[in-house]
Amino acid sequence: MIAKSLDLLKKNNLSKTESRKGILDLFLHTNGALAHADIEKKTAAAFDRVTVYRTLQTFVDYGIIHQIPTTDNTILYALCKDDCEAGHHHDEHVHFVCNKCENTICLDDVIVPKVKLPKGFQPSQVAMVVRGVCVVCKN
């Protein structure tokens, strides 16, 4: 469990820089999804904004994290499960956004059900976001 971030970087042939390691560690120690702003806060602005943007983009490109669609014009990112590869995400699980604590949680065990699309539509990726009250806030 020590230095799992380094393993991940090595596995993807990414150079081990402070920012990549730091941001990846943050994801590994966070349960839910993170927005760019969260990352800036939680890393105490140790890295330049631009570096954070580029690092996130790199991680998405390499299939280390994935994006979660939102309706408030921010982008959320969360760790991919182990079987994601560069250029091809398999993050077919449901995301849950809590209306109280506003955290976004990956429900890794809840897979997105298949839907039947109208004739001619060819799906390649599905995202499902459920809003509601999470298990922590339900009381």
Add this chain to the structure above:
Amino acid sequence: MIAKSLDLLKKNNLSKTESRKGILDLFLHTNGALAHADIEKKTAAAFDRVTVYRTLQTFVDYGIIHQIPTTDNTILYALCKDDCEAGHHHDEHVHFVCNKCENTICLDDVIVPKVKLPKGFQPSQVAMVVRGVCVVCKN
């Protein structure tokens, strides 16, 4: 079919202004979803940016249009079906984003399937976005 936008405005007790009518007409004549930038372009900047933002917000509040979550930090809007009301959307249909033409289409007839969440999670709203190739671009 003439002046359906006026009907819609009247039904919601909204004053009939040029911008509301114009923007609503645009939605009525567009098949897919629209982003703020699309609206500015297609109305030839006839209305102020601020007016467009406020008009969209008003339409969302009154249940005339709904927002579609995206992963590119924009907000998409699309017409609601008839049974939406102020403050309460029933737009539980699937949205399709085409990777080729980049249009977003409401699949009004494909309703979002129910999923079983882990114990303690209480859902209130579900969004589902499918990416792929649409019926127009499939060839």
Add this chain to the structure above:
DNA sequence: AAATAATTTGCAACCATATTGCAAAATGGT
């Protein structure tokens, strides 16, 4: 139809978020 009240618009200014070019710094391979 004119006058008034209420709402909406447009402008200016502002803030937040995101991207690009480029020089300096850090990393990896030899």
Add this chain to the structure above:
DNA sequence: ACCATTTTGCAATATGGTTGCAAATTATTT
């Protein structure tokens, strides 16, 4: 330790969105 390559950070710029307020438009009253 050196050098080629990649990554970082800064500055500048672009894009997206909000707020306050006066002017204009719409609705209401008479």
